[in-house]
Amino acid sequence: MFDYKLLQAFHMVVTTGGFEKAARELFITQSAVSQRVKLLEEQMGQVLLSRTSPPRPTPQGLKLLKHFGQVSRLEQDLKADLLPSSEQGFNNLALGVNADSLATWFPKAVTPLIRTENLLLNLLVDDQEQTHRFMRQGKVQGCVSVQKNPLQGCKAGYLGYMEYRLLASSEFTAKWFPHGVDSRSLSQAPGVLFNLKDELHTKMVSLVLGEKPPTMPLHHIPSVKQFNQLIADGLAYGVLPDQQAGKRLKSGLLRDLSPGHSLRVRLYWHYWNLKSGLLERFSTGLIKAAQGELPV
Amino acid sequence: MFDYKLLQAFHMVVTTGGFEKAARELFITQSAVSQRVKLLEEQMGQVLLSRTSPPRPTPQGLKLLKHFGQVSRLEQDLKADLLPSSEQGFNNLALGVNADSLATWFPKAVTPLIRTENLLLNLLVDDQEQTHRFMRQGKVQGCVSVQKNPLQGCKAGYLGYMEYRLLASSEFTAKWFPHGVDSRSLSQAPGVLFNLKDELHTKMVSLVLGEKPPTMPLHHIPSVKQFNQLIADGLAYGVLPDQQAGKRLKSGLLRDLSPGHSLRVRLYWHYWNLKSGLLERFSTGLIKAAQGELPV
The missing domain is CATH 3.40.190.290 (D-Maltodextrin-Binding Protein; domain 2)
Structure with a gap:
């Protein structure tokens, strides 16, 4: 299985447009975000993010982002199924x-x-x-x-x-x-x-x-x-x-x-x-x- | 002096977001646009445009674009000064x-x-x-x-x-x-x-x-x-x-x-x-x- 903590950091960098903003959203340090993205790239053996300003995903990175979005969607559906409605977000x-x-x-x-x-x-x-x-x-x-x-x-x-x-x-x-x-x-x-x-x-x-x-x-x-x-x-x-x-x-x-x-x-x-x-x-x-x- | 026909092509590629659209705006072929940008880069001895989609100016390219905008502004002012008001655009x-x-x-x-x-x-x-x-x-x-x-x-x-x-x-x-x-x-x-x-x-x-x-x-x-x-x-x-x-x-x-x-x-x-x-x-x-x- 992928390490989804790493994918989440990568996703957040792309959607917020920067490492600093992603760090703020995730309540971790900027260097932790940077490490997670680097680790993900090592695990995938691919460059996923071009370090421009704002950072932009490579074609390989885009595929991973799409996958992350789909898994998130399915997770949310499952939660809605499993949790009593009062606890549903x-x-x-x-x-x-x-x-x-x-x-x-x-x-x-x-x-x-x-x-x-x-x-x-x-x-x-x-x-x-x-x-x-x-x-x-x-x-x-x-x-x-x-x-x-x-x-x-x-x-x-x-x-x-x-x-x-x-x-x-x-x-x-x-x-x-x-x-x-x-x-x-x-x-x-x-x-x-x-x-x-x-x-x-x-x-x-x-x-x-x-x-x-x-x-x-x-x-x-x-x-x-x-x-x-x-x-x-x-x-x-x-x-x-x-x-x-x-x-x-x-x-x-x-x-x-x-x-x-x-x-x-x-x-x-x-x-x-x-x-x-x-x-x-x-x-x-x-x-x-x-x-x-x-x-x- | 710079060749402003080249700068104009470069400017149009960046503002329209592509060589094809720039060609349409300038009423020239796409390959003419591409040649002008390449020639400009050769004359400047700098890469001015990263060929992403959409193409984005490099830091050197940005400086040239700003200069182009300023010259255009001054040109328009001059025209307004020189031409009878009925002919002013x-x-x-x-x-x-x-x-x-x-x-x-x-x-x-x-x-x-x-x-x-x-x-x-x-x-x-x-x-x-x-x-x-x-x-x-x-x-x-x-x-x-x-x-x-x-x-x-x-x-x-x-x-x-x-x-x-x-x-x-x-x-x-x-x-x-x-x-x-x-x-x-x-x-x-x-x-x-x-x-x-x-x-x-x-x-x-x-x-x-x-x-x-x-x-x-x-x-x-x-x-x-x-x-x-x-x-x-x-x-x-x-x-x-x-x-x-x-x-x-x-x-x-x-x-x-x-x-x-x-x-x-x-x-x-x-x-x-x-x-x-x-x-x-x-x-x-x-x-x-x-x-x-x-x-x-």
Whole structure:
């Protein structure tokens, strides 16, 4: 058997981003953490951690981390089975979720499950094209993703879709797109991206133009609320899902820059195929709740 | 003189997180990007980029990136000076800001400046203890930070403070803290952190207890809105600034778990000391607006 005390130290260094922080979390000294990681590397005969700042796991280290996460999940399930409910602790669940889901349907779907399953959530947030990386790296036990096919060792279920449109305020539309959306107006009008990894904007603009978009002046605002506010304030145009723009679009505060053009992003729930009772119940509950919140 | 076409390719690889994305942004082939970076390394006689995924600059690379950013800033200022205003493009400004500022005073202070200075913002968001790293790495030209003293080559100004308190809903308080906040109740009640780098929670709890806190069950929710919602829903307690909790605290929806204990976090604006007219005007405007929004 592996020495799980060593794996725990290694896991903590990676998740906290440093030996010092890991030491604090584990209530041991920094040099004890360092020794445990070194010993683990000797036992495995592999370098598991590159000593960068923050330290990052090697590909071999990632495999070990994923294994550690799976064993932890199964241990927690067993405890819930063995202990009387009054002595049961919380169930830790690390999940990957895209920012637009977290800002719309996800909390409503998850809140009842936090109560019934006594969960402690650790959410990692990224673009819907990126969340499955957390899964591959073993950092999360489940994630919302645009990937349809389950990763190796995982199951996947359909959640529903989000429909994105190219939107701006009336004032902004009149100023920057008086003759509609074309290559010339797009090269001049300020748009807004969530972050550099946000690929929806380019996809949407390519769809509207029917060709490769020009170089566009773009803000980068990695906050859903401020992203929306910038568009509402007439400072930029941008791509928004109906779940966020719906009311403002109906009331006329926002205008669809290219009616008839929209991008449908289908979302899937991926989770470890572990025969973990908790993860199965959580996933079933989440998928059902999502399908009630999102169009399918 | 340096060949800035090479520096631009290097800069783009780092900011977009890959050779392929950099190629797309620059409208050149991936192998052209790769050649430019290699040539730059040969000219400098230094390894500038570690070819990880995503690629990361070496310490030597970071220095070059910072220089590139400063030259870009000065170039933009010059253009604004030389060109008639009708031909002037946008002024790109990369800024580091903490999530709590972005959710409260920052947008109100910045929105008028976006209009008057014709800005395109690139915001990088992190904890207020971490934002100055963006500055050191040359990724941003200004940042909101808890650091008081200016970094080398920078200026700093005082913005005001945010006052943090330990809060929970009445229902939550009655259930988990019937006899007040102590080591035992804190080891059982679920709390919420913004992310793993969030050190305010530990500081606040240490202040209330007067000793090192126990191991605490904690959610990690890296979204200001959902962080607040979890507390409002009675699913966790947490540390909130008055700017976010004020109304709910006054109306009795939230309760102060330890009246009389609060943490005052002073915020400072740091920016490159570049004699850039734009950066000076922006900084003066931001500091003035912040002091109108925040207590000083």
